[in-house]
Amino acid sequence: MRCCVPFAVLASLLVSGCVFSDNPPALRSLDSFKGGAACYDRETEPYTAVVDTHLHYRPFDGRAIPFNEVNDYLSQTSVRFANVYGIGQMLPANSRCSNYLKCPGTPVAPTVRNDFVNAANMLEYKPDDLHLTLSMTFTDLSDPEPTVELMKLYEKEYPGLFHWMGEVNLVKQAQFNNRHKAASPKDITKWAGFMAELKARNYPITIHSDLGNDQSPTLYLPLMEQALALYPDNKIVWAHMGLSYEQKSLPAAEHIAILSRLLDQYPNLLIDISWRILEDAYFSQWGNRPLYVDFMNHYAERILPGSDFVAFRGNNFNVYQQELDVTSRILKYLDDNAFRHIALGENYFKLLNLDYQAPMVCEAS
Numbered sequence: 001m002r003c004c005v006p007f008a009v010l011a012s013l014l015v016s017g018c019v020f021s022d023n024p025p026a027l028r029s030l031d032s033f034k035g036g037a038a039c040y041d042r043e044t045e046p047y048t049a050v051v052d053t054h055l056h057y058r059p060f061d062g063r064a065i066p067f068n069e070v071n072d073y074l075s076q077t078s079v080r081f082a083n084v085y086g087i088g089q090m091l092p093a094n095s096r097c098s099n100y101l102k103c104p105g106t107p108v109a110p111t112v113r114n115d116f117v118n119a120a121n122m123l124e125y126k127p128d129d130l131h132l133t134l135s136m137t138f139t140d141l142s143d144p145e146p147t148v149e150l151m152k153l154y155e156k157e158y159p160g161l162f163h164w165m166g167e168v169n170l171v172k173q174a175q176f177n178n179r180h181k182a183a184s185p186k187d188i189t190k191w192a193g194f195m196a197e198l199k200a201r202n203y204p205i206t207i208h209s210d211l212g213n214d215q216s217p218t219l220y221l222p223l224m225e226q227a228l229a230l231y232p233d234n235k236i237v238w239a240h241m242g243l244s245y246e247q248k249s250l251p252a253a254e255h256i257a258i259l260s261r262l263l264d265q266y267p268n269l270l271i272d273i274s275w276r277i278l279e280d281a282y283f284s285q286w287g288n289r290p291l292y293v294d295f296m297n298h299y300a301e302r303i304l305p306g307s308d309f310v311a312f313r314g315n316n317f318n319v320y321q322q323e324l325d326v327t328s329r330i331l332k333y334l335d336d337n338a339f340r341h342i343a344l345g346e347n348y349f350k351l352l353n354l355d356y357q358a359p360m361v362c363e364a365s
């Protein structure tokens with residue numbers, strides 16, 4: 001068994017930034033978000049988010065960190081709410097490959113396997129101190145026809161358990177060598193059945209759709225725009241602000257102009273700021289931070305935080321904590337209104353109609 005208590009104390013010290021304080025702030029409980037909690041003191045409490053909307057409990061190869069252990073990681077940090085994603089694609093069950101990037105030619109494909117493992121784990125090990133939202137990740141956006149029938153099967157097997165769809169891949173260049181193809185404009189028109197079903201059930205859908213790449217910055221933008229134009233009433237969450245390792249040099253002002261235009265045009269669109277590449281390649285680069293902070297303050301009610309941690313066997317608590325920290329770093333700089341909506345969970349609670357509320361931020365003394 002791991003030595004939990006000293007580690008948890010150390011974790012709270014690190015995330016709060018008060019490494020030398022004798023009295024680290026207590027981490028908030030799930031119940032404290034039921035309302036009536038003390039105001040949130042940004043000077044002494046963590047800047048890391050209380051909600052992780054983009055968290056893969058299942059890896060590409062099926063050899064996962066156990067469900068309870070991932071939950072234990074969250075409990076040691078500020079996170080009390082999380083989306084339980086499988087993963088939008090898996091390696092074949094008989095493959096020895098665990099990282100698709102190292103196995104070009106080996107196919108990765110969407111599957112129901114992860115979702116069923118997550119659902120079974122939720123029934124068996126539902127934690128008391130965390131609020132988990134189970135998500136369907138099986139959908140193949142380039143072959144959407146079976147989706148509605150599979151949603152019915154999920155509902156039959158696990159009634160009322162799933163409340164989200166995604167992360168699903170519209171276009172993910174990183175997997176082009178593993179036989180992934182972008183959904184075509186014709187494929188996108190065929191989403192109509194399952195998008196109607198998602199809307200009726202009030203499930204958001206998180207879509208991974210690369211904006212473009214360093215050679216052609218908006219190459220794939222028309223695909224995302226088509227999805228938004230065809231399904232404006234769906235709550236669509238665009239993962240990673242459209243960025244990827246294939247695109248590290250988009251000027252911030254251009255990027256922000258694209259996102260702002262779409263957010264203005266499509267009131268149900270939300271942006272997910274998960275994945276550390278955003279901090280590493282964009283937010284932290286010279287001159288960019290104030291631009292992104294202004295953008296997030298302006299669209300405070302349209303942004304969701306997430307780590308994009310993948311529960312590979314090789315990962316561990318330190319990796320989770322680091323990814324949470326790096327992806328939350330931008331939150332430090334937000335104004336109180338944006339911090340409350342994004343970091344303290346208000347956007348997430350409203351999106352899912354959850355009976356929780358973000359605490360107010362204490363007025364600066």
Ligand SMILES: [Zn+2]
Pocket residue numbers: 054056167308
């Ligand atoms: Zn992801």
